[in-house]
Amino acid sequence: MDKRIFWLALGSFAIGTEGFMIGGLLPTLAAALHVSTALAGQLVTAFSLVYAVTSPLLTTLTGRMERRTLLFGSLLLLAVGNVVCGFASSYGWMLTGRIVAALGAGLFSPGAVAAASTLAAPEKRGRAVSIVVAGQTVSLILGVPFGTWVALTFDWRMTFWIVGGVTLLAALAIQLQFPRVAPAGAVGMRERLSYLKQPELLSALLTTLAWATGIFSLFTYVSELFAGYGAGGRMISVVLCLTGIASFIGVRTGGIAADRIGPNRTVPLALIMLTASLFLLSALNGFAGRPGILVLAVSAMALYGFSGYMFNPAQQHRLIGLSGPSSGIVLSLQSSVLYVGSALGASAGGAVVRFATAGEIGYFAGAMTAMSLVLFAVSLRLERREAHSGHSPAADDSGASG
The missing domain is CATH 1.20.1250.20 (MFS general substrate transporter like domains)
Structure with missing residues (x-):
């Protein structure tokens, strides 16, 4: 190397x-x-x-x-x-x-x-x-x-x-x-954007958008959320470190799982765990100050890191299967969509903090990742319909992977 x-x-x-x-x-x-x-x-x-x-x-x-x-x-x-x-x-x-x-x-x-x-x-x-x-x-x-x-x-x-x-x-x-x-x-912008006309690709990218909006709405305000649990600045550094380690394990697990059981099984598994962790982070906030609650919240945050980043390699694997030889262009669209989701998440999370409380961000974020799960189901149905009609760029590979 x-x-x-x-x-x-x-x-x-x-x-x-x-x-x-x-x-x-x-x-x-x-x-x-x-x-x-x-x-x-x-x-x-x-x-x-x-x-x-x-x-x-x-x-x-x-x-x-x-x-x-x-x-x-x-x-x-x-x-x-x-x-x-x-x-x-x-x-x-x-x-x-x-x-x-x-x-x-x-x-x-x-x-x-x-x-x-x-x-x-x-x-x-x-x-x-x-x-x-x-x-x-x-x-x-x-x-x-x-x-x-x-x-x-x-x-x-x-x-x-x-x-x-x-x-x-x-x-x-x-x-x-x-x-x-x-x-x-x-590669011209017209050629890049032309891939959005394919329903199965568009719905897959919208799945990424909802996922990114959810995870970044919470991560942007993670300090405010854990301050509500009574965590100080140095404890928040520990939380971020543990979340990062869990994220790294999640990335590795997502890649391995996508190879072994297919991205069409790995993606919903990751999104279900992620949604559960996000709702749990807000639900536990109502019991802040009680013994053991902070430990449970840190555990939920670790699950957030693991499942949130387990999604990404599996989703990229799926997009490569859907787009075939054009995977480079589609993955560049995926990167842009991810950052749009980050922007929307930070903006929406700010609205939750301003008009409600930081402790309720998990409910909003969980709703977004639940929407991502629904969009994935739509995309999967469209993918299978395209595979049956023989129009998918990588129909055989993509269909076999799930």
Whole structure:
């Protein structure tokens, strides 16, 4: 395996930390910027929405740009965004920094996967891509709780500066150690969006949208939720770390289960467990302060991490089966839909915090993942109908996998 691929994974790690760490910093940021917790949560909405909208656009516009230069420039943008956030003295400047960071992240992620495929030997390309993608998963285990700990122990600004420094290190390593990587060519927006005309693919992507809205509505306000259980800042760091570990196990389990029992069985299993954990997190909130309730809540949060991220590899496996040779384009749509869900989740979660309480977020999130389960059932029915009519791009493989 080409060791240079790990620099791409470091870039993905920085993006994951930047995107997810706001959940642990939310009360601190709200107080420092003199805004409500709900408004501070919209920093997640801004990052996710800009990423979702601009990533396919910028990827199309830069399709003929040399990859090393593109990767270096995109990470510089991400680093600048984090530095701006670290020096921000107002909500407006913080929002500006998040938007700049999202532009860089949206450019880097698809380019990094393409570069990893180019650098690796043909028989090792799958492993190379998984290493790059694993960078964001590792950020849940290490980056997010570490960022929360740094903010509580030193200063919240240092968290952004550290992420900026890690990003700059990855950018310089890529510029100095990578060869020039030829562009793969651009795929037009019309061609990308044409896949949404296929009902089985559209319903599958809507399944992802509802799932992402649910998990991110809760994760964005996880600090507020566990504050209601009486957890302090350092305990919340522990909760985030345990959730990250459970998420990593969930990703591995989801991939293995998708191979062994098929994605059409793995996806509903993950969504059922996820929905149960989300409802439980809000139900337990009514008993906060009683002996053992915090332990049960942490256990429910671990189940949330496990089942929430068990869904993702199985869903990607299913989308590859549905889309056949066009899987690269469909997976890029999946990435954009995921970030749209993150934006919707952060926005809707903020509304729950503002008009109800943080303790009720689990009910909203659980309703969204239950909707995801319904949409999956619709998509599965459409898939089987297409398989019987012989129109599915990978009808035989997809039908056999479930």
